[in-house]
Amino acid sequence: MTPCQRWSRRPPHGHRVSVAPLRRAVDYSAALVYLDEHASYEKTGRITSPSIGNIELLLSVLGSPQNDFRVIHVTGTNGKGSTSQIITKLLMAHGVKVGTYSSPHLEDVRERIQVDGEIIGQHDFADSVAAIANAEGIAAIRPSYFEIMTAAAFRWFSDAAVDVAVIEVGMLGRWDATNVVQPDVSVITNIALDHMEFAGPTLAHIATEKAGIIKQGAVAIIGESNEDLWPIFRAEPHEEMLFVNEQFEVVDNHLALGGRALHIRTQRGDYVDLFLPLHGWHQGDNAAVAIAAVEAFFGSALSHEVVTEGFANVVMPGRFEVVGHQPLVILDGAHNPAGADVCASVFFDDFDPHGRRILIVGALGGRDISDTLSALKVDEFDVVICCTAPSPRARQGREIATVAEQMGCTNVSSADSVERACDMALADAGSDDAILVAGSLYVVGAARTHLRRVLP
Incomplete structure (x- = not known):
């Protein structure tokens, strides 16, 4: 049959x-x-x-x-x-x-x-x-x-x-x-x-x-x-x-x-x-x-x-979704090394932002965060803001920040919530800059809700 x-x-x-x-x-x-x-x-x-x-x-x-x-x-x-x-x-x-x-x-x-x-x-x-x-x-x-x-x-x-x-x-x-x-x-x-x-x-x-x-x-x-x-x-x-x-x-x-x-x-x-x-x-x-x-x-x-x-008619919220311009704001739910590698490739090669590159990243426990950060090319971002995802399984933002610093990032900060991380990035970003939110769909979901409220 x-x-x-x-x-x-x-x-x-x-x-x-x-x-x-x-x-x-x-x-x-x-x-x-x-x-x-x-x-x-x-x-x-x-x-x-x-x-x-x-x-x-x-x-x-x-x-x-x-x-x-x-x-x-x-x-x-x-x-x-x-x-x-x-x-x-x-x-x-x-x-x-x-x-x-x-x-x-x-x-x-x-x-x-x-x-x-x-x-x-x-x-x-x-x-x-x-x-x-x-x-x-x-x-x-x-x-x-x-x-x-x-x-x-x-x-x-x-x-x-x-x-x-x-x-x-x-x-x-x-x-x-x-x-x-x-x-x-x-x-x-x-x-x-x-x-x-x-x-x-x-x-x-x-x-x-x-x-x-x-x-x-x-x-x-x-x-x-x-x-x-x-x-x-x-x-x-x-x-x-x-x-x-x-x-x-x-x-x-x-x-x-x-x-x-x-x-x-x-x-x-x-x-x-x-x-x-x-x-x-x-x-x-x-x-x-x-x-x-x-x-x-x-x-x-x-x-x-x-x-x-x-x-x-295909729409994929949270998968390399552009939610803002000037500054460019992109959401991607990449949460493992393979996905993070693709995310970084699209961000740096396809979009090739001219201004500063700002990363907001959060993650759950259970994975080696250094592997995901490496795949995201975290050391190539001008600013890295590490946040705590809204999940009981979340890895603390300050813990992620410590790993990012050990990997060579110099402008690193942490936030106790996704919303706070987004506000910090938007306050710091100029119109030519690009903000990427990644590391977990929990992070992307919270960011999407918040950014739709605060972005014009």
Whole structure:
């Protein structure tokens, strides 16, 4: 059966167990309190025993809503957020109803759950979380924050009768709560060292964990170009497997005003004169993966009109997002060395600011901050302001500042909040200067909220 045939044979909705919502979770604020009560990894950064057992029990109580729609499942060390958004917009341009589940959020937890690009409303969010609260009692388990969010997303996608859901893995893949779906297409964007406290120490270990989302009957799209890792992916059961630079490739990728000009070729189509309104050469790679994934889903090439429309509607808040001019203010959620290296390359090479270069940086614990700072080229910034991210797992700004000084930075200061760091940078910056906010999506989210209030 082809992916296109599978898509056209949408299954009927599951038989859901009817449960009355808990009184404490019927409004939005109570739903947020319930979620916070279950935030363990979000507060400690620790996972005691990786398992999908809890989420399987929750979904069983709910009537297995994850089986009510088709799925494109996306993982990768970097780029999975952008790739998921590009896939979503290509599917929407094709005329299907699309659910999108992503993490983490920048400013509002509801950002994680969207249908056709619109975030879930407060009432629907509270209703879905209330259903999970009831399922928790019936299943006699204590789910995590991410398990609750994942189950809530699946439930709402079922209620909203989406045709397909683009599901972004939270961490790694094999034991991730999202890995209860049976995907039509499994996507791996790339492999780099990250989450070393849970996997590693080699790229092969990371690849093995991410390969866990490849399932029997699914088409696998592999954006990782390191051929030494390909046997790991091939070892997983699959229907078909497409590799970058073999079945799909970026033929041309160059800087254009406001994004990238692209030429992408796949085994099914040749897509020329494309414009993607995202910054950075790496977004060309993400776009190629996205096109290959959507082609695999439909089992055919895409029309140039669909690709052009889909690309035109792509927006990625917090991923090399320009939020201010004079001074130039850029937000990027790069939080590991591989992502930070790309971030620095785009900032220094593509934007090439003429004035002083000011870095606002914050980070969570659990990673070697010196590796991320080195990849960001911290010593090439004229001013470095280190801040404490708004998370219980945050590394203190003054600790980051000490590391930056040890790396040769001379104009270094620290701030106890992201907001204070932004105010310090704006007060110091001239109209020709450029401010980059990076190091953590938690930092970028807080900065985005604050900067939208204070910038003209």
